[in-house]
Amino acid sequence: MQIAVVEDNLYDMKHMRFLLERYLSVRGVIASIDTYRTAAEFLEGLEAGRHDVVLFDCYLDEAGMVPDPNAMTGLDASRKLREVDPDCVIVFTTTSRDFAVESYEVQAQGYLIKPVAYEDLSMLLDRVMAQRAPTRMVTLGGEGFDANSLYWARSAGHYLELHLAERMFLRVRSTFAQLERAVAGLHQFYVPARGYIVNLDVVDRMDGNEFVVRGGDRIPVSRRSLPQARAAWADWMSQRNGRGF
8 A cells, every 4th residue: 555645834744744654553554655855856756556546635835945936836747647547536735724625626635734643644544444345235124334344243132233333223123143145255253251352453453352343342252262363363374465556
């Protein structure tokens, strides 16, 4: 994965790089981060596929440089990028919401208000990753959802309690066996205890006999399954750290 940060403010650039490196480490994503101080520097040698994600500062002459009324803004640079690369994910960073409407012109994924908070960046990049992942639509109890958005689930009598991305929750009349069949072949799903299933891609860590998933929910691991669960988690982490986004 190739990420670019186009930002003239040196402090903001270092802050964004720190946040990105933290996110990539937590999510186990291999990526390189390129930084540019001006739009002209970014556009030099521009070609499709050079970057997967580009974060543009909307204003590129406001800090640490001599103001140039003819200087290109981040929006100007994003238009040039979109002309040659329709697939690159574009994100704007700004101190104002004035560019919100213009961002739709280049199909931007979104914009982040400075000072950028880790939680906001993490939420946005999680959406990007989910959209780039192959979709596997599942229907249970009349409810449809993308299997990749399922964090964890448990059986509750004749129902399933499904915990999805962005704190979505579904309670559907279905069996655990039907859920297992629905996600068959998706190797990120693991059964740590009877009636529970967890998506290892969103597990942040193991804490004793529990998986702790993104957002803080804790999924129990049975005593009998604990050695296998630890081995499965270690193996999945090894695989995840060996693949890019």
